[in-house]
Amino acid sequence: xxxxxxxxxxxxxxxxxxxxxxxxxxxxxxxxxxxxxxxxxxxxxxxxxxxxxxxxxxxxxxxxxxxxxxxxxxxxxxxxxxxxxxxxxxxxxxxxxxxxxxxxxxxxxxxxxx
Numbered sequence: 001x002x003x004x005x006x007x008x009x010x011x012x013x014x015x016x017x018x019x020x021x022x023x024x025x026x027x028x029x030x031x032x033x034x035x036x037x038x039x040x041x042x043x044x045x046x047x048x049x050x051x052x053x054x055x056x057x058x059x060x061x062x063x064x065x066x067x068x069x070x071x072x073x074x075x076x077x078x079x080x081x082x083x084x085x086x087x088x089x090x091x092x093x094x095x096x097x098x099x100x101x102x103x104x105x106x107x108x109x110x111x112x113x114x
Contacts, residue, residue, distance in 0.1 A: 001093065001100060002090075002093060003019060003089065003093060004019070005017055005019050005100070006018045015104060015107055015108045016031060017030055017031060017101065017104075022089075023087050025080065025085075025086070025087040026075050026089065026094070026097065028062075028063050029061055029064040029075055030097060030101045032061040032062050032063075032064070033061075033101060033102075034105070034108075035105065036102050036105050036106070039098055039101060039102035039105065040102070042059060043099065045057050046073075046094060046095045046098070049068045049069065049070055050070060050091060050092070050095070055069070056070075064077050064078065065078070066094070068091055068094070069091065072088050072089070072090060072091060073088065073090075075087050
């Protein structure tokens, strides 16, 4: 993964991800993926775009929408009150970020483990 990231626990002990400034809005999308099965579903969608089966694909979750294209994925945040309202990253990196998150999901609601 070319972007920096770190995991931390919030004030109620839930595992969260902190991303570098240029892609920090992607954290709100990633953290809305609650299960490994859902992560696999989204990873498969990204692979389909990367392999040319789909030209693009949009996924909308609670506060965000991602438009996945072969080269770049653009995230739009619906409820942020400060700019930027969008971030973008390479689609291969987006896939890698989802794999990283998928591997952390089993730890998400365990207390005091990172």
